[in-house]
Amino acid sequence: MSRFLSLLKTLLINSFGISAIRAKARKNKLEYLKVLGLGAAIAAGVSPTLWLYSKILIDGYDLLAPLEQQGAILLLGIVMVSTMIFFFGIFYVINLFYFARDAQNLLALPLSGWQVLGARFSVVIAYEYLTELPFLLPPLLIFGIKSGASLTYWLYALIGFLLIPLLPLSLATIPTVVIMRFANLGRRKDLFKILGGLMVIALAIGYQFLFQKSGINATDPAFLQNLLTDQYGLVNLISRVFPSTKYLGMALISADKVAGLINLLIFAALSLLAVALAWLVGDKLYFKGLVGSSETAARRKMLTSSDYKRLGKGSPALLSYCMKEIRLLFRVPSYFMNCVLTNLLVPVILIIPFLLQSHNETEAMPWEDLIAQPEGQTILMVVIVGAVIFLAGSNAITATSLSREGKEFFISKYIPLSYQQQLLAKLLSGYIFGTIGAVLLLIGAIVLMPLDITLIGMILAVSLVAIGPITEAGLLIDIFRPKLDWDNEQKAVKQNLNVVFSILFSILLGGAVLYIVVRFIHSPTLAATFMLCCFGLAAVIMYYLLMTRGIEQYRKLEG
Amino acid sequence: MIEIIGVSKSYNRGAVKAVDNVNLTIRDGEIFGFLGPNGAGKTTLIKMITGILNADEGTIKINGKDIRKNPIDAKMQFGFVPDDPNIFARLTGLEYLNFMADMYMVPPENRLDLIQTLLKRFEMGAAAGDLIQSYSHGMKQKIVVIGALLHNPPVWILDEPMTGLDPRSSFDLKEMMREHADAGKTVFFSTHVLDVAEKVCDRLAIINKGRVILFGSMQEIREHLRENQSLENLFLELTENE
Ligand SMILES: Nc1ncnc2c1ncn2[C@@H]1O[C@H](COP(=O)(O)OP(=O)(O)OP(=O)(O)O)[C@@H](O)[C@H]1O
Ligand SMILES: [Mg+2]
Numbered sequence: 001m002s003r004f005l006s007l008l009k010t011l012l013i014n015s016f017g018i019s020a021i022r023a024k025a026r027k028n029k030l031e032y033l034k035v036l037g038l039g040a041a042i043a044a045g046v047s048p049t050l051w052l053y054s055k056i057l058i059d060g061y062d063l064l065a066p067l068e069q070q071g072a073i074l075l076l077g078i079v080m081v082s083t084m085i086f087f088f089g090i091f092y093v094i095n096l097f098y099f100a101r102d103a104q105n106l107l108a109l110p111l112s113g114w115q116v117l118g119a120r121f122s123v124v125i126a127y128e129y130l131t132e133l134p135f136l137l138p139p140l141l142i143f144g145i146k147s148g149a150s151l152t153y154w155l156y157a158l159i160g161f162l163l164i165p166l167l168p169l170s171l172a173t174i175p176t177v178v179i180m181r182f183a184n185l186g187r188r189k190d191l192f193k194i195l196g197g198l199m200v201i202a203l204a205i206g207y208q209f210l211f212q213k214s215g216i217n218a219t220d221p222a223f224l225q226n227l228l229t230d231q232y233g234l235v236n237l238i239s240r241v242f243p244s245t246k247y248l249g250m251a252l253i254s255a256d257k258v259a260g261l262i263n264l265l266i267f268a269a270l271s272l273l274a275v276a277l278a279w280l281v282g283d284k285l286y287f288k289g290l291v292g293s294s295e296t297a298a299r300r301k302m303l304t305s306s307d308y309k310r311l312g313k314g315s316p317a318l319l320s321y322c323m324k325e326i327r328l329l330f331r332v333p334s335y336f337m338n339c340v341l342t343n344l345l346v347p348v349i350l351i352i353p354f355l356l357q358s359h360n361e362t363e364a365m366p367w368e369d370l371i372a373q374p375e376g377q378t379i380l381m382v383v384i385v386g387a388v389i390f391l392a393g394s395n396a397i398t399a400t401s402l403s404r405e406g407k408e409f410f411i412s413k414y415i416p417l418s419y420q421q422q423l424l425a426k427l428l429s430g431y432i433f434g435t436i437g438a439v440l441l442l443i444g445a446i447v448l449m450p451l452d453i454t455l456i457g458m459i460l461a462v463s464l465v466a467i468g469p470i471t472e473a474g475l476l477i478d479i480f481r482p483k484l485d486w487d488n489e490q491k492a493v494k495q496n497l498n499v500v501f502s503i504l505f506s507i508l509l510g511g512a513v514l515y516i517v518v519r520f521i522h523s524p525t526l527a528a529t530f531m532l533c534c535f536g537l538a539a540v541i542m543y544y545l546l547m548t549r550g551i552e553q554y555r556k557l558e559g
Numbered sequence: 560m561i562e563i564i565g566v567s568k569s570y571n572r573g574a575v576k577a578v579d580n581v582n583l584t585i586r587d588g589e590i591f592g593f594l595g596p597n598g599a600g601k602t603t604l605i606k607m608i609t610g611i612l613n614a615d616e617g618t619i620k621i622n623g624k625d626i627r628k629n630p631i632d633a634k635m636q637f638g639f640v641p642d643d644p645n646i647f648a649r650l651t652g653l654e655y656l657n658f659m660a661d662m663y664m665v666p667p668e669n670r671l672d673l674i675q676t677l678l679k680r681f682e683m684g685a686a687a688g689d690l691i692q693s694y695s696h697g698m699k700q701k702i703v704v705i706g707a708l709l710h711n712p713p714v715w716i717l718d719e720p721m722t723g724l725d726p727r728s729s730f731d732l733k734e735m736m737r738e739h740a741d742a743g744k745t746v747f748f749s750t751h752v753l754d755v756a757e758k759v760c761d762r763l764a765i766i767n768k769g770r771v772i773l774f775g776s777m778q779e780i781r782e783h784l785r786e787n788q789s790l791e792n793l794f795l796e797l798t799e800n801e
Contacts, residue, residue, distance in 0.1 A: 300689065311671065313670075413610055556613065
């Protein structure tokens with residue numbers, strides 16, 4: 001046990017970069033201030049969203065209180081967080097347990113499967129607490145304060161907060177460990193790892209749809225009546241996504257009754273059971289999925305002249321540099337999962353539910369009336385452009401493009417390709433993926449709804465311009481704070497604040513422009529013109545900054 | 560030719576002075592060895608010559624081209640073999656070489672011949688189609704060396720190139736350095752292996768704690784040796800920790 005704890009401590013310190021901060025702070029006390037300042041900047045960035053979220057919860061509470069269903073806001077938070085932890089958990093587990101370069105290193109130590117898996121599992125739990133905080137704290141506080149809750153409520157809330165990630169993360173861990181055990185066969189290991197990861201995600205999405213769709217019939221009046229009159233109607237409905245969450249919801253709602261305690265105990269038992277199961281599976285299968293997973297296929301076959309011929313005549317340096325970026329994005333599993341896949345998967349995830357629905361219902365889609373009117377078309381345009389912008393911000397291809405080079409950054413410094421060209425090549429790679437995301441989203445929209453060609457053209461034009469400032473800003477962010485000092489690749493794309501900043505920028509810029517459009521502009525043509533101007537201007541400004549301040553800073557960076 | 564004039568560099572805002580006012584001129588047609596204990600500042604100086612680090616003070620010119628003022632031209636003058644060959648693990652050897660050829664604008668006419676000849680010379684023909692990830696340390700070193708030679712650079716800069724090479728490849732590399740210098744070009748390399756320095760270099764410099772403490776031709780350095788004293792003893796004496 002003590003070995004487990006000491007492993008856990010080391011992993012925690014290492015993955016949160018605590019030693020690095022301490023070492024810097026020893027020389028310069030201001031380093032702590034910098035960390036605090038960064039935290040404050042992020043808090044300021046998300047505070048409008050948090051405020052809106054809290055407002056919705058408060059309104060929801062007041063609305064539901066007369067029905068005695070105000071507990072639903074708790075469930076909403078819990079279910080949302082559980083679902084998120086489940087999905088993020090899959091990515092964390094695949095990345096941290098398998099793709100991380102240092103995952104291999106621990107194999108040489110005399111530790112058993114559950115110890116290593118358990119320690120890594122706990123590190124992920126620590127991350128999940130951070131994810132949980134902004135989503136769960138508001139409903140817990142609002143319900144507690146507004147209902148004048150007793151001490152037991154607050155105690156249960158704390159216990160609940162600590163228990164919540166256990167079950168979803170276990171559910172994410174078990175199939176991943178099993179699938180990765182079998183993905184670690186054959187010779188194309190990188191490829192199998194990616195396919196394995198895809199399979200887990202597909203399973204997870206399938207599971208979600210299964211639960212969401214079972215037994216809900218919104219048009220049945222009896223169901224609706226039951227929903228509103230039964231005290232736990234809403235609670236039952238919401239918790240269907242993650243059935244176990246109902247017990248925690250009930251525990252909090254009836255914290256002062258014996259039933260509350262019983263429900264809490266059930267929830268705790270379920271959570272701990274799931275963890276035990278996950279660690280047991282891990283003990284049996286984790287190392288089997290890891291041993292030799294760094295083996296690379298090698299043919300060691302003499303190249304024939306046709307192999308050499310295929311090299312062709314070479315390409316201009318800028319394109320060659322861009323190709324290198326794209327090759328690595330596809331070949332390094334954690335880059336693929338975090339940068340490429342999100343780009344492809346998000347449009348698909350957004351579209352699937354509607355596609356499924358349209359199959360078994362002949363009724364009109366809810367938006368058919370909407371897009372018949374110009375206002376509706378404008379709104380639609382705003383929604384799609386907003387999604388494109390968010391996608392371009394969150395794929396973080398430019399926002400991690402220096403960070404991804406890590407210790408290899410010195411190569412960019414000594415090759416005879418000007419910094420301007422290098423930055424343009426990086427921009428190009430980000431722009432290409434942004435465009436792919438935009439086109440996929442648009443294809444989805446066309447499949448779902450009858451759009452006329454001018455509207456499609458306008459949306460595409462605005463999207464293609466809007467990607468510009470987002471990719472440029474991402475690159476600027478990464479030039480000014482590249483994370484080059486990492487020991488495994490996923491730290492460059494996953495535990496990198498630049499991704500957060502890139503998303504924040506896309507939310508702020510996109511939010512501001514789209515808000516104005518929704519508020520003041522009704523005609524789609526006018527809206528498109530306005531957006532083209534705004535995003536075009538932003539693109540030019542960002543480009544200018546990149547080519548002046550950006551290059552200057554790039555010159556100062558040392559490998 | 561490499562001119563290093565009054566170059567200094569410190570890390571961590573002056574806390575560690577890694578290179579301290581170094582002045583050196585490396586002439587055409589010679590192999591220049593750069594000798595020093597661990598942490599002496601060899602890699603730091605080489606990184607400044609190649610533009611990876613910015614010098615705090617001083618100027619560095621490669622064939623007359625200033626690395627700060629005229630970086631692209633200066634960078635075209637040299638081929639560089641870094642001390643850590645762990646690069647681009649997810650590219651194949653051939654993809655890496657082609658990337659380097661694109662960067663240095665190697666003309667398409669002789670690119671294929673060049674790559675093929677060099678791969679053969681280092682016996683890397685069979686591995687070139689595989690990912691660099693699957694290479695041994697020495698194989699990685701070789702592919703990097705090949706990448707640095709593709710554009711037939713007038714100046715060759717190598718940071719501890721012999722580490723990890725087997726005797727055969729190490730011998731080949733020394734041969735190539737000799738050929739290169741004999742063709743009137745410049746070779747600059749760092750090492751801590753005295754034997755290599757003694758046998759290969761025309762001139763060498765010994766560096767310790769960022770300062771050049773002895774420099775000249777092998778002949779001149781031998782004159783520094785007292786009766787029966789080996790180069791090893793001299794080196795140990797010069798770089799002794801006080
Ligand atoms: N990135 C860095 N940050 C801080 N200090 C550094 C850094 N790189 C090197 N140093 C310090 O600079 C000094 C010179 O290091 P350098 O790497 O140039 O030595 P070296 O002669 O190449 O040694 P070796 O033979 O071990 O390769 C050392 O004191 C080292 O600790
Ligand atoms: Mg060194």
